Amino acid sequence: MTDPSSVLDRMIRKFERRAPLDNGDRKALRTLPHRVQTIEPGMYVVRDGETPTRSCLIVEGFAYRHKVTVEGARQIVSVHIPGDFIDLDGALLNVSDHNVQALSRCEIAFFPRAAMQQLILDHPRVAMAMWVDTLIDGSIFREWVVNVGRRDARSRIAHLLCEFARRLEVAGLAHEYRYELPMTQEQLADATGLTPVHVNRTLQTLAREGLIERNRRFVAIPRWEALRKVAGFSETYLHLDQVKSNGSPPTQ
Amino acid sequence: MTDPSSVLDRMIRKFERRAPLDNGDRKALRTLPHRVQTIEPGMYVVRDGETPTRSCLIVEGFAYRHKVTVEGARQIVSVHIPGDFIDLDGALLNVSDHNVQALSRCEIAFFPRAAMQQLILDHPRVAMAMWVDTLIDGSIFREWVVNVGRRDARSRIAHLLCEFARRLEVAGLAHEYRYELPMTQEQLADATGLTPVHVNRTLQTLAREGLIERNRRFVAIPRWEALRKVAGFSETYLHLDQVKSNGSPPTQ
DNA sequence: ACTTCGCGACAACCTAAGTTAGGACAGACC
DNA sequence: GGTCTGTCCTAACTTAGGTTGTCGCGAAGT
Numbered sequence A, B: 001m002t003d004p005s006s007v008l009d010r011m012i013r014k015f016e017r018r019a020p021l022d023n024g025d026r027k028a029l030r031t032l033p034h035r036v037q038t039i040e041p042g043m044y045v046v047r048d049g050e051t052p053t054r055s056c057l058i059v060e061g062f063a064y065r066h067k068v069t070v071e072g073a074r075q076i077v078s079v080h081i082p083g084d085f086i087d088l089d090g091a092l093l094n095v096s097d098h099n100v101q102a103l104s105r106c107e108i109a110f111f112p113r114a115a116m117q118q119l120i121l122d123h124p125r126v127a128m129a130m131w132v133d134t135l136i137d138g139s140i141f142r143e144w145v146v147n148v149g150r151r152d153a154r155s156r157i158a159h160l161l162c163e164f165a166r167r168l169e170v171a172g173l174a175h176e177y178r179y180e181l182p183m184t185q186e187q188l189a190d191a192t193g194l195t196p197v198h199v200n201r202t203l204q205t206l207a208r209e210g211l212i213e214r215n216r217r218f219v220a221i222p223r224w225e226a227l228r229k230v231a232g233f234s235e236t237y238l239h240l241d242q243v244k245s246n247g248s249p250p251t252q
Numbered sequence C: 001a002c003t004t005c006g007c008g009a010c011a012a013c014c015t016a017a018g019t020t021a022g023g024a025c026a027g028a029c030c
Numbered sequence D: 001g002g003t004c005t006g007t008c009c010t011a012a013c014t015t016a017g018g019t020t021g022t023c024g025c026g027a028a029g030t
Helices: A004-016 A023-030 A113-122 A124-150 A153-170 A185-192 A196-208 A224-231 B004-016 B023-030 B113-122 B124-150 B153-170 B185-192 B196-208 B224-231
Strands: A035-039 A044-046 A054-060 A063-068 A074-080 A099-102 A106-112 A178-180 A213-215 A218-220 B035-039 B044-046 B054-060 B063-068 B074-080 B099-102 B106-112 B178-180 B213-215 B218-220
Touching (some): A004 A023, A004 A054, A004 A124, A023 A124, A054 A113, A063 A185, A074 A185, A113 A124, A153 A185, A153 A196, A153 A218, A153 A224, A185 A196, B004 B054, B004 B124, B023 B124, B124 B153, B153 B196, B153 B224, B196 B213
Antiparallel strands (some): A035 A106, A054 A106, B044 B099, B063 B074, B213 B218
């Protein structure tokens, strides 16, 4: 199912849209030492406070980053989908400042820290392409600060659902604003800074108004423009022009 | 007051702690084309939606990044101090996703986008050092998501004040947890996702309890450990070991 | 000396969201 | 078939923080 070479090839294709790579760059990426591993839902990939030894890329499945306050409250700070290079931090920072946990069953490719650093030093075009990933991550974090800081529950949840719709669409995992979202309401609460009870109330209101449809872990947005407006969602911050992996066939 | 060469030299010293630079790297940094400009308080340095043409570094003064929701609510997503490379986004992303505005009167060094990109491609060690700045920014954004999402007003404000104390101390601008913070209560509100009224209430409570002292724009934290505890502040996320500019004399 | 303006202080009232505590149901496991 | 366990749903009640509006003061301008 996960042809190991295709993982790197997809990455090469994505990076190629950012900076023209030469044969050496492509070869370096293709021969980058790595190990693909299956991670069960709920398992930790990175732990807060650890000394990182590797970077990783999600091949299949969903994962999220979160932090826990001293009082024990959990805040999810990002959700990652297949193709996302998570934990580039692990290549250059000396200590992890957050946890990374699998949301669904994942296939994750791990790259040793030393190999990443070597790659960066030897192949500046590749480094530049990866750095763009870090910058886009930062942009999404900023939008999350806004979401949690200045939007009410209704807009907050709507915004999250809009973000997922667009990111998954670009990754070829959503079609016509329908997608699978393997998150419980408690996790949605931790991502939006709300309580599970209030997430429930709000989801139901949105559903009653026909702004979203859901059963189990599937979400559909029947009236995109309406939900977009409720969310105050504008996709600039996703920098999608620099994200498209060019790897999945267009909806047909 | 701002010897232009010292700006770059300080940057070189900071980067040198992250990756060993060679003479070529140092020379490239020293000859990096740039223009230092004075920006009055409240003036915009970058505007949301613009096509960026340059990157910038704060030489002197404070600046902040913010976004405005469709409803007109403002959220400050980061505050920057002298020595901070802001808007590395401007070197690699194709559109600005937020505003950057001067908080106090600033001296800002601007670097053209093309020159930055050339520097990155020609000097991978320098790129790596700058990339670390982007990663640390990201880490701070994550902590802000937690702050705004999962802490109450009291801890939120305490946390912000703790963060400033440590960052300014490392930059040589705070001593024994005393520093100047050129922010109005309204701006503090926009940074914490609260209302100015509630910021006022909360600051007064903290002051009444002897956890902070303030007059005008000066803040002092007489009992660091106590405030740290109220905030639930742990400085890991600042990655201070990779931040120290090595440029300012230690407190003596 | 008077006015304007930006900020901070303070009070009264209101509401969005949190808290607590159940119950219903589906899958997994014995 | 029964028992967990996790997730969703619901209701009643509470509260942290928002809203609105007024006042005071110091700095800057005329």
